[in-house]
Amino acid sequence: MTPKIIGKVDDLHLLLDLMPKRLKDYLLELDNLEKLEEIVVDLGYCPEVRFSNRVHRLKDLGETSFEDIMGITDRTGLFNADNRAGIERTLHRISAIRNRSQDIIGLTCRIGRAVEGTVDIIQDIVESGQNCLFLGPPGIGKTTILREVARVLSTISGKRVIVVDTSNEIAGDGDIPHPGIGYARRMQVPSPDQQHSIMIEAVENHMPEVVIVDEIGTEEETKAARTIAERGVQLVATAHGYQLDNLIKNPTLSDLIGGFQNVILGDEEAKFRGTSKTIIERKGLPTFDVVIELRARELFAIYNPVATYVDSLLQSDPMDPELRKRQDDGNVEIKASQSTQSSQAADVMSSSNQVSDLSIKKVFPFGININRLKTALNSLQAPLVVVNEIREASFVLTTKSKTGPKSKVSQLAKTHQVPLHVIPSQNNDDITKFLRTMFKLRISDDILEEESIQEAQQACKRVLSESRFVELAPRTGYLRRIQHQVAYEFDLNSMSVGEDPNRRLRIYPRV
Structure with missing residues (x-):
């Protein structure tokens, strides 16, 4: 059984001490104070307290005054360039809203937690040495994951870990980092626009085995990440984006998964693939070996290796990732990825060649969209496999417009002595009708x-x-x-x- 996740908030009183007395007294009377996530105070509005599934607007406490806000900011650390401050040696974060005169008129006080056990569900991947990138919506726990990764790798795995902490969110405010990162060392960043240079400095000056970075979001940080990965240092980071598709569509961050380029195909190659002459292909190797989507706090989608999934997306033939979900009893449910299932199916077929040769046919499509053909095969469960080499095929499938006495496909079929089947077009109905007829599938x-x-x-x-x-x-x-x-x-x-x-x-x- 997986160990129970434990969240530690043993310094909440330090944050509550900053609040106006009427708000502090209200909070101390709550039965579910340990589940509190944010406290919001805005000038002229009543205070808000936010939990994971609801928000309480405390109208009985009256409107927030300028003195209330000043009473909080006067007792916190300095606000940096991105309007964030904290409490020394805690994980709590205080973010400011300013008016045109740069006066603070609103505060979001976020409760920080060192949560042990969150990495158990993916600990095998983290400890493998692969470069890992975490994606997910704001507030789902990406920074908490990074903090726990730092602790696990520095204490359990005994690796040299450096945390590049731009806003002091991972290791807390102050010069002494929070114990939630274990034995990892922390390098603070003077301002967000210098994060990329601190990432390189960490590798060049301090010889880490692992570098942990929160929120890669600029072109310079993307280049720095590739530099770190190419030097053989494990990189664990988060990036802006909800899922893998967002990285593909983001020109700034796409290099993290290999980058993309337009490729112009020759006429024959385009006909063979059944695509247009201009296609998009991956430019190079991804910086990160694994991309992990946090779809929920207890649900992880794992793209490993990410290059395979990116290529399938670019070919409009996406594969399902591996899913890992933590159950209420602490056990982890794992749903194998589509690529793993395909390799297992291939192993079964190779171990029973005699049976598969008798029951499964192989088709070489010419001028037919392979994705449409595969969709029809999956829908009908037809015993047919698409191959890329004509010499492996049981027959060739093409459309009427591609045939003729001197056509390329006719010559190929004649040379390799492979039967040629022709359908009117590559529409789904024509493909489905052909498959039903060939395999005598009922069509009631x-x-x-x-x-x-x-x-x-x-x-x-x-x-x-x-x-x-x-x-x-x-x-x-x-x-x-x-x-x-x-x-x-x-x-x-x-x-x-x-x-x-x-x-x-x-x-x-x-x-």
Whole structure:
């Protein structure tokens, strides 16, 4: 059983002592004070106290005055360039809102916690020496994860760890770091725009085995991260973005996962791939070996190795990541990634070649979109495998427009003595009709309805477990209406996207 997560907030009284007396007295009477996350005081508004699932506006305490705010700021540390301050040797953070005259008129006081046990769910990855990048929405616990990684690697693994702490969020305010980072050393950053230079200085001057950085967000920091990784130092960091797609679309941060470039294909290569002549490909190796999405506090999506997942996304054939979820009893539920399942399936096939040769055919598609073909294969569960070499194929599949007595595909099929099958077009309906005919799959309405319902049910379960939208295969209007009903029964939202013949259902969580 996984050890229970333990959150330590043994210095909360130091933060409460800064509050106006009426607010402090109210907070001390709360039964769930240990679950408090933020205290907000704004000039002219009543104070707010925020918990993970609700907000209390304390109208009975009256409006916040300028004296109330000054009483807090006069007893805190200095506010740095990004308007953040703290309390020495604690993890609490106080962020300021200023008016045009640079006077402080609002404060957000965030309770800091050293939470032990959060890394257990991914400790094998962290201790492997791979460069790890954490993504997730604000407030989900990315900085808490980094703090615990520093403690685990410096104490349990015995590595030399340096924390580059820009806003003193990881190791707290003051010159002496909070014990929550274990034996890791902390380098403070004078201002946010100097974080990249401190990252390089840490490697050049102090010989760390691990460097930990919070919030990589600029081009200079991206370059510094690559420099650190190329020197053989393990890098653990967070970046702005909710999921892997955000990094791909962010030109500043895309280098963290390899960077991208436009590639112009020749006519024959474009026909073979079934794509346009201009495509996007990964430029180089990613800085980070692993990307970990924090989809919830107890749910992690792991892209390992991230290069494989990035390539699949660029080819419009995304793979599902590995999911790890901590259950209420402390045990960890692991759902293997699609790449792992594929490799396991390949091992099974290689161990039973005699059976697979008899039952599974291999197709070499020419001028047909491979992603559409794979979608149809998955939907029909047809015993057919797509191959990239014509000499491995049982037959070649192409469209009518690509054939002719002197066409390239006809010559290839004749040279390699492989049967050539021709379909009217590469539309989903034509591909599906061909597969049903070849493998003698029944096409009754009942079977189509059952397939559509099962596909929608599986998608709904994924939406509920992963908290993100899922798109289904293209269907006719009648079948889409059935799938809409399935989504409604799961209490999820759904909408039809795309145009016929590729119009399909998208299922997503209710907001």
